[in-house]
Amino acid sequence: MTEATRAIEAVWRIESARLIAGLARMVGDVGLAEDMAQDALVAAIEKWPADGVPDNPGAWLMATAKNRAIDRMRREKTYERKREEVAHDTGVLFAMERSDFEAAADDEIGDDLLALIFTCCHPLLSREARVALTLRLLGGLTTGEIARAFLGSESTVAQRLVRAKRTLRDAKVPFEVPRGAELEERLGSVLEVIYLVFNEGYAASAGEDWVRRDLCEEALRLGRILAELAPAEPEVHGLVALMEIQASRLGARHGPDGEPVLLLDQDRSRWDPLLIVRGRQALERAEALPGPLGPYGLQAAIAACHARALRPGETDWVRISALYDALAQISGSPIVELNRAVAVGMAFGPEAGLELLDRIKDEPALQNYHLLPSVRGDLLEKAGRTEEASAEFERAAELTQNERERGLLLKRARLQVD
Amino acid sequence: MRFMMFMYPEIEEQDWNPTPEAVAAMGRYNEELQKAGMLLSMDGLRPPSDGGNVVFDAEAKATITDGPFTEAKEVVGGYWLIQARSKEEALEWASRCPDANCRIEVRRVFEMEDFPQEVQDAYEGP
Numbered sequence: 001m002t003e004a005t006r007a008i009e010a011v012w013r014i015e016s017a018r019l020i021a022g023l024a025r026m027v028g029d030v031g032l033a034e035d036m037a038q039d040a041l042v043a044a045i046e047k048w049p050a051d052g053v054p055d056n057p058g059a060w061l062m063a064t065a066k067n068r069a070i071d072r073m074r075r076e077k078t079y080e081r082k083r084e085e086v087a088h089d090t091g092v093l094f095a096m097e098r099s100d101f102e103a104a105a106d107d108e109i110g111d112d113l114l115a116l117i118f119t120c121c122h123p124l125l126s127r128e129a130r131v132a133l134t135l136r137l138l139g140g141l142t143t144g145e146i147a148r149a150f151l152g153s154e155s156t157v158a159q160r161l162v163r164a165k166r167t168l169r170d171a172k173v174p175f176e177v178p179r180g181a182e183l184e185e186r187l188g189s190v191l192e193v194i195y196l197v198f199n200e201g202y203a204a205s206a207g208e209d210w211v212r213r214d215l216c217e218e219a220l221r222l223g224r225i226l227a228e229l230a231p232a233e234p235e236v237h238g239l240v241a242l243m244e245i246q247a248s249r250l251g252a253r254h255g256p257d258g259e260p261v262l263l264l265d266q267d268r269s270r271w272d273p274l275l276i277v278r279g280r281q282a283l284e285r286a287e288a289l290p291g292p293l294g295p296y297g298l299q300a301a302i303a304a305c306h307a308r309a310l311r312p313g314e315t316d317w318v319r320i321s322a323l324y325d326a327l328a329q330i331s332g333s334p335i336v337e338l339n340r341a342v343a344v345g346m347a348f349g350p351e352a353g354l355e356l357l358d359r360i361k362d363e364p365a366l367q368n369y370h371l372l373p374s375v376r377g378d379l380l381e382k383a384g385r386t387e388e389a390s391a392e393f394e395r396a397a398e399l400t401q402n403e404r405e406r407g408l409l410l411k412r413a414r415l416q417v418d
Numbered sequence: 419m420r421f422m423m424f425m426y427p428e429i430e431e432q433d434w435n436p437t438p439e440a441v442a443a444m445g446r447y448n449e450e451l452q453k454a455g456m457l458l459s460m461d462g463l464r465p466p467s468d469g470g471n472v473v474f475d476a477e478a479k480a481t482i483t484d485g486p487f488t489e490a491k492e493v494v495g496g497y498w499l500i501q502a503r504s505k506e507e508a509l510e511w512a513s514r515c516p517d518a519n520c521r522i523e524v525r526r527v528f529e530m531e532d533f534p535q536e537v538q539d540a541y542e543g544p
Contacts, residue, residue, distance in 0.1 A: 007510065010509070224455035225454065256535055270530065274458060
């Protein structure tokens with residue numbers, strides 16, 4: 001890649017989401033808007049290496065996209081005879097000739113961007129499609145990069161994107177920010193997509209492709225953009241806080257051989273203090289808004305408790321137990337209950353934790369989940385009930401899918417009875 | 419990846435009095451960085467005469483001096499720490515800074531992984 005194309009790529013990464021959002025507002029269709037934006041990118045690749053990058057590249061791209069689209073439609077109009085399409089295209093032409101991107105106020109651009117986020121994460125689309133479309137239209141990633149990031153094939157991702165755009169067009173999904181009761185539900189989908197992207201990056205190991213590892217940064221970037229666009233939504237700040245604090249541990253979550261290191265065993269000097277501070281600030285923003293914390297805010301508050309402890313022994317487990325209690329009441333998830341039992345065991349002793357586990361031991365979702373016997377074994381060990389602990393670790397070893405973990409669990413099982 | 423953008427105001431120290439217009443333009447620029455989700459932290463620095471220097475000799479012995487100062491043109495006036503996806507993206511953001519008469523140096527921040535394992539092991543921070 002030459003220096004000029006790298007510079008164009010950088011401008012594209014910065015401008016493409018706003019460009020596509022502005023165009024989608026005019027034409028009411030994100031697929032068409034993306035095509036128009038791509039046309040403008042082609043023009044930039046033709047012109048900029050010789051002429052240099054213009055002073056306001058965003059405005060240049062927008063003007064070029066509009067002009068090229070108008071030219072193309074006029075050309076095609078001579079062949080078009082289907083009345084409906086002509087009427088539609090004429091409306092689009094009118095909208096484009098009238099609208100002046102440079103005159104658009106800042107908050108209008110913000111609204112367009114927000115509408116683009118909501119459209120990419122529309123509940124009509126599958127989860128995979130939402131993620132792919134978000135990374136494509138908001139992150140400016142290529143189809144190949146998305147495929148590499150999610151360990152899939154490029155043709156699958158390409159098809160998924162084509163289908164997603166067609167689904168939105170066929171359903172005539174309006175390009176807008178949802179209001180009222182719909183907003184909450186749709187916002188949930190947006191936050192879920194961003195957190196999925198983050199977790200995919202978090203699961204990547206040190207040796208993996210940078211595209212994959214950069215997913216955490218990309219998710220953080222999307223979350224922070226959303227926090228500026230929708231500052232009154234506490235869960236947006238809650239999610240940003242959660243991601244900032246989790247990202248602060250990125251450098252500590254793997255050992256020298258790539259093996260995962262559990263939170264309490266991590267070298268805390270490797271936690272990134274800047275991201276912890278940013279996470280705590282985002283959490284404060286969530287807490288300052290009216291209403292109790294939602295699931296993301298509560299998880300962030302738990303993460304902040306860990307971040308505050310310089311050593312594992314300084315962890316405020318009583319507060320973490322209370323936060324898990326609140327989280328369990330909202331989510332009703334047995335996994336949350338399991339985590340709560342761990343926290344309660346640390347705060348009030350192993351018997352208290354075991355008592356909680358007894359209440360969830362028949363949950364269908366946990367029947368083949370290795371962490372249930374593993375946590376139970378841990379609490380039994382702390383209570384001095386070594387034979388029962390050994391049996392639980394053996395049971396956990398049978399259930400886990402991970403070879404390395406199985407070895408560790410069997411070792412712990414033997415240690416109890418030796 | 420992270421980049422530090424050091425801003426060097428290429429003006430004399432007595433001219434470090436920005437106009438309201440310049441401050442407003444810089445505010446808009448900072449807001450753009452913030453809205454783009456790139457800005458991690460930033461600060462403006464007071465003139466060098468409000469600070470000092472620490473120099474080290476061959477035995478790493480520190481000496482504090484309060485001068486002489488290099489020309490104001492050669493010292494950092496402020497910085498932005500940003501997250502960017504490439505050096506080119508960081509450079510593009512730097513070139514959008516609205517301030518006339520300044521130079522911006524863009525530097526990539528070291529990450530732990532950039533160091534060999536024994537160096538990583540020796541680190542007890544932060």
